[in-house]
Amino acid sequence: MASPTITLVTATPNPATFGQSVTLTATVIPLGAGTPTGTVTFTITGGPTLTGTLSGGTTSVTAPGLSVGIHPVVAVYSGDTNFLSSTGTTLIAVIQAATTTSVVSSPDPSTLGQSVTFTATVTPVAPGAGAPTGVMTFVIGGSGGGVFTQPVTAGVATLTLTTLGVGTHPVIAIYGGDTSFLPSSGTDTHTVT
Incomplete structure (x- = not known):
């Protein structure tokens, strides 16, 4: 049995x-x-x-x-x-997985009137994995800057501006998170000559 x-x-x-x-x-x-x-x-x-x-x-x-x-x-x-x-x-x-956000600009430095592209990258913190989505808020300080919201696709968001004035521009990229990933932010400085 x-x-x-x-x-x-x-x-x-x-x-x-x-x-x-x-x-x-x-x-x-x-x-x-x-x-x-x-x-x-x-x-x-x-x-x-x-x-x-x-x-x-x-x-x-x-x-x-x-x-x-x-x-x-x-x-x-x-x-x-x-x-x-x-x-x-x-x-x-x-x-939800934690994230880190980094932001860079290209070209840096730029000249007055030149097109500048800001690229923010969201990376999951291990052991998290995957491709974050959602929106990225770019806060660009100084003359010709402002607050801009761009979509995040496969962990990357970009913003292109031609309006920046001469001087130093602080940059903050704020990732808002999504259902799978937590928010994070990153900073940079851009110079226009």
């Missing part, structure tokens, strides 16, 4: 940062002699369904690309000739 089992599930790391893979481990505990064999199927709400094969009563799978939020996980042990199936559950929390 097959023995009952208990399936325990853990997620590491938990919470995870957006862009970070999560390792799910299931341990099948036999309520009787022997070691369970077979498979465990992990169903992740808002994520993939993954299957691992037991070795020594445990199995691990890797879940990449989970969105920000709470993801319930149900792990179902298939059972074998000696052991009955069982189910375990856990939750995965995924939080």
Whole structure:
């Protein structure tokens, strides 16, 4: 007669940062002699369904690309000739990734009336990963500057101006964040001769 089992599930790391893979481990505990064999199927709400094969009563799978939020996980042990199936559950929390923003201008220095392009780059802080989207606010000080909002595509936003007056222009690039990435800002100085 097959023995009952208990399936325990853990997620590491938990919470995870957006862009970070999560390792799910299931341990099948036999309520009787022997070691369970077979498979465990992990169903992740808002994520993939993954299957691992037991070795020594445990199995691990890797879940990449989970969105920000709470993801319930149900792990179902298939059972074998000696052991009955069982189910375990856990939750995965995924939080927004921190970012850094840098901004540069080209050409720098420029001459009066010359076209100047400001480029702001948003980079996820490890272990976060991915391509931030959203909007970038450029604050350009000095004559001919102002406040300008540009879209962020694949982590990059650009702004081109021909209005800057002679002198030094402080530059601030403010990334507003999105559903997966936290805000950040960067600074630079541009000179017009």
